[in-house]
Amino acid sequence: MIRYYEQTGLIPAADRKASGYRDYSDTDVFKLGFTAFCVSEDQDGSGRCWSTGWT
Template structure:
C-alpha cells in the first residue's frame, strides 16, 4: 500500500512516516517501479506500535529500545518493565510540575479582579517569578507587591 493508505491504516501521518524513516525508526519502505513507497502489513504493525508508544509519551530513543525489545523474542520482560517504570516515574514527575504550575496560575488568576483596570496581578506575578528563581511553596519568593497574597 502507498504512504497515504499506510497513514490512514496506522494513524501516523505521512509526514511522520517519512520522518521516522529518515531517523531510522522504521526501515525505508520498498519502492514500486513508479517510485511510490510500498508498505506491507509488517510496516503497519511497526507504525501502530510507534503511534501507541508516542500516545503514552515515550520519547523517540525509548521507542527505539522498545522496538528492539519487541522484535527480540529472546528478550527479558524485566527490561521492558524497567523501561516502563522509568517512563512512568518521569510522567508522574511531570504531573507534579504541571499541578504546581496550575496552582500558581490559579493563584494569579484569583488575584486578578478582571475589572478592566490596567494593573494586572497576573503580569506582575509573571514578572516577579523570575526575579531570583527561588520558590516558597507554589509562589515565587519575591513579589512586586509584598503582602499582596
C-alpha cells in the same frame, strides 16, 4: 510523519514500487502503527516502547 520516522530510524525505509510510491507489508503497517502509538504515549520521555530491536 512517516518520512520523519524513517529518517530518524524509528522504522525501516519501506520498499518502493516502480512508480516511487511506498509499498508497505502487513508487518510494516504494524510497526508504523506501533511507532505512532509509542510516540503518542511516551510523554514522560522514558522510552519504554523503544526496546523492539527493529533497526
